[in-house]
Amino acid sequence: MENISRDERHARGRLQDLAKAQGTSLAALSRLIGRNPAYLQQYVARGSPRHLDEPDLRKIAEFLGKSPRVIQTRPFDTSRSTVADYAPTPSLDDLVEVPRLALDASAGPGAFSAEEISFDAFRFSRRWLREMGLEGADLSAIRVEGDSMEPTLRSGDEIFVDRNKRQGEGIHVVRIGDALHVKQVQASAPGRITLISANDSYAPIDLAREEVEVIGRVVWKGGRV
Template sequence: MVKPADTDPRARLLALSRERKVSLASLSELIGRNAAYLQQFVGRGSPRKLEEGDRRTLAEFFGVGEIELGGPARSAAHPERSDGYVTIPRLPLDVSAGPGSFEAQEIPFDSFRFRSNWLREMGLEGADLSAIRVEGDSMEPVLHSGDEIFVDRNRRGLEGIHVVRVDGVLHVKRLHATALGRITLVSENRAYPDVELAREDVEIIGRVVWKSGRV
């Protein structure tokens, strides 16, 4: 298990590229740089650190936290109240498990309150959580229309189910990197076809880490 705070981002990037059997030149092309860019970063220390956009793209490709590639550590997004509860905002952004929902303003209309020790037990302590509702049936039987989901914006790798934005439209899908620079949106309901897109056309909002729904 890597301890991000103790890891040199250059060594970590090199290790990740070897684990995934992808060259530094290919990764340089992935972030829109010349083929020698990341080789110089790893071998010569130039640039001194990765730019934010480059770091985010690489972290998402490898499914790791940005801190492993030199990004800042993030503090808890929702501070604990004096009564031991944490407030999670509910956003009016119904994410589509179907044709797609257009983006709305991210202004909370309500909130949930959870005990901080429950969040800790669920592994969600320090997560940057928002609660939103699912619409549509493309993620059944995992997610149903009307389910409330927690989305952690701190987690934007490719493992698990994510909320993504494509052309201003929000979707909840499983993600797979099918080729360098390509990403596939996968529905649990196999009546819906997979959609493969260029990586730059998909904005990963966050990973779905919890759900609730009617019985």
């Protein structure tokens, strides 16, 4: 990055620091803007690309709850500025707290209780959640453990689970006994349910429907490079 100015280096460093503070990764932010997972890592470490496209910059800034000016590398163009460019960091009223839960936690029988077993939380802007189609979702964040859902979900990934969505097929968090699992849910015979791992090394699990409590559907994921 010999030709990169000090201000540009600082802007790239701020992006990395803000992602870390938010509990996310550059790979997850790369996926957020539809790029390959290494895109922002190369941007930060190598200065390639030199500048982020404006739509990408704004989407990342919105996710982080910051003004685009905080992380942009181009000189600020006042002729194209908007109110959003000058916006301060959102207040707590503008942020939605998503509790983080331990994958092997048990809340006992019945309803899933985030208040009882959460150990941390993420905060996201309401606007970003709305743009992601998650407005009104009852979200919890869970860190994936193990390789049973690779390559779809990798160990260490953070996933958002919408507890309002418990019906239908798809990737869900389910409780079997006292343990929570992330599996592809598929209906089988009447009164039975099949739990499928993305990793072919794990055989499908066929259970009676009453043996499985569906907690919610996985609606978003993020993780390290």
